[in-house]
Amino acid sequence: DAKTTQPTSMDCAEGRAANLPCNHSTISGNEYVYWYRQIHSQGPQYIIHGLKNNETNEMASLIITEDRKSSTLILPHATLRDTAVYYCIVRVAMDAGNMLTFGGGTRLMVKP
């Protein structure tokens, strides 16, 4: 699976949009971009995933650049409960086992 690069930490004001970047310059054509987050003392939680089109669900939006070498997770109106470590993961479609390869993630701190 391709390697991802994320900033170590970010701050965001409550109520503002949080934009979390991820670089995956070696991504292959059959690899998807996944985002998970981990709130303190909990297990990781799935947020969203995409291949090349932008995706939106009730939690967030995922913007993938046209060359697919980077993406941005957008939390449109961050709340204090969104404070967590956010992991960007690239993985092959239909991969047997589909284990997740986590990097260091971005520690997002939402401040009042």
Next chain:
Amino acid sequence: GAGVSQTPSNKVTEKGKYVELRCDPISGHTALYWYRQSLGQGPEFLIYFQGTGAADDSGLPNDRFFAVRPEGSVSTLKIQRTERGDSAVYLCASSPMGGGTDNEQFFGPGTRLTVL
């Protein structure tokens, strides 16, 4: 509905002892995963079960680690002759199927293992 549960939530043991960590996946999920998370790092894959069989155990660090899932539901991670370096949070996840990109993994809260 009930999510993935793990017991115990905390386990303290002494170096050299044997421990068992239990995972109850979401009912009906055929795929089950174990991960280990050291302080300040992301989770690392240990082993993956599809049904009763271990389909991929390439993440197990050595032969002191073993996991079973005899009836295709509950799984137990077993660690023999524990070492201080085994101290970590052990996470379990399940998903409806093993393959495919839409099968998100649902994680339990983890078991925090401390080896003194």
